[in-house]
Amino acid sequence: MFTGIVEEAGVIEKITPTKKSIEMSVRANVCGRGLKVGGSVAVNGCCLTAVKTSARGESKLIQFDLLQESWQRTNFQFAKVGSLVNLERSLRANGELGGHFVTGHVDGLGKIIKWERAGKDHLLDIAAPPEVMKYLVFKGSVAVDGISLTVASVAKKSFRIWIIPHTFDVTVLRERKVGDAVNLEADLLGKYVERFLGSRKR
Numbered sequence: 001m002f003t004g005i006v007e008e009a010g011v012i013e014k015i016t017p018t019k020k021s022i023e024m025s026v027r028a029n030v031c032g033r034g035l036k037v038g039g040s041v042a043v044n045g046c047c048l049t050a051v052k053t054s055a056r057g058e059s060k061l062i063q064f065d066l067l068q069e070s071w072q073r074t075n076f077q078f079a080k081v082g083s084l085v086n087l088e089r090s091l092r093a094n095g096e097l098g099g100h101f102v103t104g105h106v107d108g109l110g111k112i113i114k115w116e117r118a119g120k121d122h123l124l125d126i127a128a129p130p131e132v133m134k135y136l137v138f139k140g141s142v143a144v145d146g147i148s149l150t151v152a153s154v155a156k157k158s159f160r161i162w163i164i165p166h167t168f169d170v171t172v173l174r175e176r177k178v179g180d181a182v183n184l185e186a187d188l189l190g191k192y193v194e195r196f197l198g199s200r201k202r
Helices: 068-073 165-170 188-201
Strands: 008-017 022-028 040-043 046-056 059-066 084-089 108-118 121-127 141-144 147-150 158-163 181-186
Touching (some): 022 084, 040 059, 141 158, 181 188
Antiparallel strands (some): 008 022, 008 084, 040 046, 046 059, 141 147, 141 181
């Protein structure tokens, strides 16, 4: 479980396809501290397991093994060496929930259709698939590349969010542009409500 409060932007240092998986190594500073093999890290909002770690000066190189399913369902398929990725360590039982409950299970890919500066902030419009749009509500929560954000408005096939300077500066959003794909995870509470109401109708 995660909160959607990104701790840092790591750098992809290696991508190696193998017969069984795709090995991806990410250089991290904050999220490498205390991380052991088997630990979970949200990478662009996708929950991945660290299979190997090694020291790199003051930073740490973390290796993840991705199945083809994870690769194709996320924007990792567009990643390359040198790309930034949002990183967040899993939530501790006594940790602070600063964002909202994020599972790290990507529901679908969105596409940036508008991305521009508006005063000191940034305006971001994202086109999303129906399986994500049905859970989005005005002032509700959504995870975009693992970032917990508040929905500012909802259209038929897209939604809008406002990005404050801090979020822009510390996340991969500073690299994003119109046409880029972003990982989306809808609010977990909406999924449970849908399931509960659906079961009552049977």
